[in-house]
Amino acid sequence: MKPFYVRELSVYPVGRRRIFLLAVAVLASLVANFETTIATILPLLMSDLGMSLTVYGQIAALSVLVGGLSAGFGGILSDRWGRVTILVPTLTITAACNFLLATVDTVAELFWVRCLMLFIEGAGITITASLVRDFSPRMGRAQAFAFWTWGPVGASFLASFIAGFTLPLFGNAWQSQAIIMGIVSLTMCAFIIWKIAEPSAALRAEVLMAEEEVRAAEHARHGRLRTLFRHRHLWVHVWGNTCWQVLYWTFAIFGQTLLTGGFGMDAAGANRVVALGIVLNAVAVVVVGRVSDRIQLRKPFTAVGTVLTVAALAYFIALIGPGVPAAHVTLVYSLLYLFMGVAYVPWMANFSENAEDVDPRLQGSALGLWGMVVRVMIVVLLVVSPMVVEAGGWQSWLTVALAGQVLFLLSMVAFKGPWRREGKETTTMTV
Template identity: 35%
Template sequence: MMSWVQSRYIMKYPVGWMRVGLLALVIIANIVANYEGELAPVVPIMLPDLHLSLTDYGFIVAGSAVISAIVALISGPWIDKYGRMFFVVAGTLVTAIAVFAMCLVHNTTQFIIVRFIMAIILGVCIPATTGLIRDFTPRVGRALGFGLWTFGPVGANYLAAGVAGATLPKFHNTWQSQFVIMGIFCLIVALIVAFLIRDLCPGLRAQIVQDHNDVASVNQSSKDKDETIASTKLVYGSFRIWALAVGIVLFLLLYFFNQAFGPVYLTTVFKYSPAKASTFASYFWLANMVALVVVGWLSDRLRLRKIFSFIGVIGLLLFMYFWIHLIGHHVSTGTMILYNSLSGVLLGIGFGPWMALFSENLEDIHPTLQATGWAIWAFATNVLVAVAGSITFPVADKYGFGAWFDVCWIGAAVYGVLIFVGRGPWFKSKRA
């Protein structure tokens, strides 16, 4: 295995179209890996066939998240030690097989098995793909790079919602049809990634690249450097890293709600059809993707991260007030599209620059510990998602969905405080 990995090392820092191509491969690989969580469009019609209640489904989502959390925390140091490429290739191939396997699911036990397999792959692929994005992007360009990385989780949601909205009526609302369509897509992408993806050599992974002017010196330094993986305790013991990781997850509670339960919420509360609810959800994901790219580009131009994230927090707090007051009222199609799009934009403003901030704080600790640091974020994400998935519908059943959105509001406010823990300028960057 290691001979194959080493034979595909890149010995010079990628620039130009080579870098663009490698980033594109990481993004489409991330779309496949994140298909584990993109079952939301078919949940309203799949659960009755599997004799599952919404509460039971919430506990399955929670169990999947716990598995992903544990796997991510274990795999992070291994990915830093052996490189990212092998884990990404293996992950995309197994995910494609698992998506096809969903077509053969006929009961709750089979569904849980396949879902947990997908959760394992997601736990490995998050630190691997985020590590590759950092490897292939200098600090000037990092926010845009990570904004494109989010085309994995966000793009998978958008793709699943869009495909479901367009094809479910044509296939008589059979949920199995969606896994056939997406299985074909995942398999094609997995094969492309397996043949074309590459990895930086260990010496290059140990470098910090500020901008394109550093490339020549970085290439020379990597030849002279005998890379040594630093102790993972440097990251695991950092309050700053844990605070940033937990804070962003609290901010993204509304995102995770939309990911797992968005169409179910729209069909349950506003009585939309599954196809129409999926169409509404697709506007949320499209707006989120656009915001991540635009704000990432602005953040890189100004070399500022924290102020953009803070603007996203303030905007989301104001939005939640109006979003909660929609419950119990008739909402026109145009209004629902507007609200879904606006929430996607605000979450993108808060999240994209944060990813660059988190990566740079990890580099400041030690450049060889990127996957380990992102594994902490994946662990925090999945643990809190497990808790949220377990209590969402019990809280909504007893107190209404407005109570759960109050929890999301509080999470965003806490994140607004924890942003101050991260190192980085607020209004003026140190380097032009």
Template identity: 30%
Template structure:
């Protein structure tokens, strides 16, 4: 028999585990849930990306060669890929608890484990742990966004969700710019990120909710569908809709579109992981200057994501935005390439403008792709959104891992350039002391000079690969669901609204007849 204390504790424990809403929430409540999901996403990406902002300091302190840094990053992404498949369970067991308790685990690793690593191996294990948790949580979060956003308004909602990685990147560059001159250690950045993660865990533990399977497993095009969705939910066979889930989502349109967007993001992940290294080694900017450039870049991308999402929803189309975004992206990566060939070092302002415009076109393509991708999954089975997103999460992380594995074989000059500081300092000291440099020092200096000459051409090759990846994305747009014409899209919605009105009328009529029979 339960004690009084156990009886009082049971409802509290149930509240912290059972988070299902049996009624579709109104617009204000949905916006609050979406805001909380976006904040969670921002902090998770901040925790994942924070190492990139202090990469040069961390690599020097832990004696991590550039190739090892890249390969460990690739391995961690690969672990995240298989973790994304685990997140497909969210269709059966819910999204909210995966997000909340995964977020707690990520915060604890970032706050207590990462700042205390003392070797290359321990750093790699800790990074892989964070990436594995991220792979689970960051598939469940867009599933929540989809649940709380009808298709009319989906691009705007996904725009706010995709701000997560952008603001996570902005948080890294902004916090590093503000706090690194004071704390002067790379460990301090992990401590700040982990502490913020714990704050978001408490908020999500208290307030995050999700729809019941019978509500979320239906297609909702607009707000007008709300009553029909709730009525259908009462008789929906959830188990039947979830039968053979992988067989239902392994479709050409889902796989091809996920692969296409993964390749489009090659340049973005290069900037996130190695942007600071690139600017420091190629253009000799300081770490603070490099992070200041990315402050503007990520802030501009955030604005572009929201603007493109709102405009896409207003015009009711996705594909034209994806195409224009991809073409603009490729054109500006080509312009970025020209900066590498310039006779003079470009100003930080010039690179900031190019980088901000480039990333804005990428954002236009990506946010409308996210909306179109969830709608493509819904066209097959709305009940399998999380499974479809898990497949996307797996593909994108495998593709990014392949990207990172390929990078060192293309850009081979990074190790000598990253170690140039001590070599040049030793050479200058030898000259000042009028001591002949040793053979080893002269050999190291020769490697630095050769790397400095080779690096621009190697990076140009890499950015041409990124342009090719962007063009491949354009080829996959046609397989996705959605119209090219706003006029045709408007006709589709009007036809859908008419069907919903007829079905509601039938349900009301049958309900009235049933009541008469009962009487």
């Protein structure tokens, strides 16, 4: 018997109905990222608990590792039990954990609460990616994943926006932000529970090119996970993109710290630079995703975006040091975010389609495997990067990230999919 909040669709939605359900899935992605955001209160939290950055890095590494394990299992369970069955409890419980976070007054308590939150959150984020795939035929897959990436980007922006206006109202008490995040998250969860739906297992087993090709299968069995492990190109996808993500997560976790430490910028200026980069990234993923869908090509965009990222990053590394004009730093840093957006969304569509070609019933498992490996990388990043920076400065660590971009570029040789359009036929693009 399905839980009360599960609504399965026996007929694939089209038109405005499909767009609406896709938007609900994107909102779920935003909630899953927002309710675990801690960067906005980290300086206050560290001061209140007497916690060093090194200690926080260790706490973050262990909690992210726990979340990585959850991401892998969450994807597998969502393929078997359904997306919404797992997603709604993960979102709601994690949101409620923010009230528990507000009661923390020791480093040990922070560790256990963060592990609990990241364990629940890991499965939720994986499942939102699976839902986006379920509601996006291939003609609109890249643009759909572009909106999905607005989840982490939008969560960061929303948390910073709320903190900027409400922290002064509560005497800069970090606990206020935990309570506000809990209230906002639960409110959005209520809307998601009210409106969310998912395709049945039979519909999820279909490979749809466009809405016009919608058809429902009468029977569908669960795919076998070991099927994924037999295909080398899927492993190369996961390995290559994990190397690419070293740079992204370096900016996501340490962006402001890098700008203040590497260029001597003040905290407010660093936040403005990061905010501009986030906005450009959000625009880039949608524009590139739409063009990629229109011409049904993925790999050329990923390759061009990565080459541009490599060039810009090499220049950025050479710039690091005092005395560089803030406008110059802002331009290069923003371009890095822009180029990463060009590369990322077409890759996500390519990975999803390559996994779909192996077995469309295992989308959640494939995305869960990727999410788990990426989180293991984040754990290593949190432990290793501070030591590398301490020994050789930000140039040394960003050189490691540069190598990751090059390895990702080389890994594209194994990806499936065309490099150019065949013939002169036109395609109809849908989101």
